[in-house]
Amino acid sequence: SQDQRLPQKERRFCELGHNRLHQWDEARIAEELRLEQEREERERNDMLVEEEYQVRLREVPEMIVAEEESIALEVWSKQQWEIEAMLFEDDCASRMRQEERLSLHRD
Numbered sequence: 001s002q003d004q005r006l007p008q009k010e011r012r013f014c015e016l017g018h019n020r021l022h023q024w025d026e027a028r029i030a031e032e033l034r035l036e037q038e039r040e041e042r043e044r045n046d047m048l049v050e051e052e053y054q055v056r057l058r059e060v061p062e063m064i065v066a067e068e069e070s071i072a073l074e075v076w077s078k079q080q081w082e083i084e085a086m087l088f089e090d091d092c093a094s095r096m097r098q099e100e101r102l103s104l105h106r107d
Helices: 008-106
Strands: none
Touching: none
16 A cells, blocks of 8 residues: 655655565565475475385385295205106116016016
């Protein structure tokens, strides 16, 4: 609100000063808003990083257990295959000896 008692020139300076203060306030508020948004964005990113870290913290032991189980299964499968191969060889050897005995008795 202008003071009508001031001469025109002084009123104009007051208006310009008021407008500049108003613009400065708007710019300051906009800058504060931008900084607040940046801070919120950083906080969101920090929370996402923390969540990811917590998930990985839980997953790593599970992944280690899964890897150990996978290795154990692989070792067990290999052992089973070796046992089956030995049993097959023993069976073949037994049949060969049986065939040899039969052929010796025939002659």
